[in-house]
């Protein structure tokens with residue numbers, strides 16, 4: 053039998069996701085109409101013989117997370133549990149801490165998935181690859197090709213082209229190492245804990261030599277990438293399965309819009325029922341659009357491509373929405389226009405207002421380009437990016453909001469351009 057672990061991290065991270073992560077933990081942010089994590093869970097639940105999915109992170113369990121877990125268990129008919137780390141233990145430390153839970157029931161293998169990636173999740177392909185290519189007890193990393201410059205932002209893998217064995221692994225190198233990058237999706241077996249255990253023991257020894265301040269030892273994080281993969285490379289234990297299917301990181305709000313586009317596109321195959329269609333008395337749909345059944349949309353509105361409309365959203369006459377995510381309860385009044393933006397929960401956009409951002413999409417002429425997880429500022433200036441309205445923001449009628457980030461609960465009285473409105 054098999055298991056899967058999803059690394060969901062915790063609240064300190066995800067700063068590039070503000071102000072959206074104030075309201076909902078980043079892994080639950082909706083991407084193509086469903087919580088980011090649901091795409092992972094769906095993919096895991098489809099793998100034959102999958103018995104349990106464990107979410108590991110350091111979020112305080114809250115109502116939102118509990119509700120999500122209960123609903124997902126019912127929908128996918130599989131055990132899904134959240135295991136909370138007492139501190140950020142790192143990508144390797146978290147799974148090591150909960151190793152007894154992972155190996156209980158004796159799974160022969162388990163997947164580990166980073167929560168902040170969008171992917172076609174070729175999990176069954178990874179299993180077959182492991183059986184055909186690897187040594188019996190080897191581990192598999194999912195890899196994809198990036199361009200030379202962008203590869204430096206990821207874990208980089210040098211492989212033996214004949215056997216696909218990982219010969220070198222360097223996490224976020226400062227100069228070019230390889231254009232094969234780590235997708236943050238792995239297939240392990242319980243042997244991995246011996247390797248993490250060796251690092252854990254060494255860290256403990258080192259800590260004993262340190263003077264404890266105030267009687268406490270800090271939790272020593274173990275990173276799968278730097279501490280484990282780098283050491284396993286070249287030992288005949290670690291293999292890379294390269295995928296040609298879609299894959300992208302979700303670090304910033306801009307990349308959430310891009311990831312939505314990738315999943316909406318995949319819905320043609322996996323969930324055609326989630327894609328809106330043009331019909332009598334309905335709005336004009338252009339390209340891939342997700343509309344929650346509880347949304348109320350005027351038939352003269354035009355939506356798409358790449359638009360997701362959440363629960364209870366109201367969209368007035370003549371409204372235009374493109375490349376955007378409209379979160380639950382938002383109200384888009386008549387003739388407003390929303391492009392390349394995320395409109396927060398319960399926000400209102402006045403009549404004839406224009407809310408617009410600048411997309412940070414990958415270069416369409418480079419097949420290996422990835423979306424840049426842009427920094428908020430460059431040369432002391434806010435980089436033009438998608439516009440984000442936090443929850444409960446009110447935009448007056450007939451103004452323009454361009455490339456701006458508006459923090460929650462703001463009632464604006466005029467237009468803004470290239471600003472963070474605190």
Ligand SMILES: Nc1nc2c(ncn2[C@@H]2O[C@H](COP(=O)(O)OP(=O)(O)O[C@H]3O[C@H](CO)[C@@H](O)[C@H](O)[C@@H]3O)[C@@H](O)[C@H]2O)c(=O)[nH]1
Pocket residue numbers: 059060061062108109110137139140141142143146165166167168169205206207208223224233234235236273277301
């Ligand atoms: N449970 C838990 N999860 C964690 C922790 N630290 C990070 N995570 C989760 O682990 C994933 C990786 O997060 P980062 O540590 O921020 O790494 P990264 O910059 O995203 O890079 C990783 O992913 C890339 C692919 O997206 C890889 O290319 C790279 O090599 C690396 O694995 C995220 O889903 C994050 O929530 C931790 O202490 N505990």
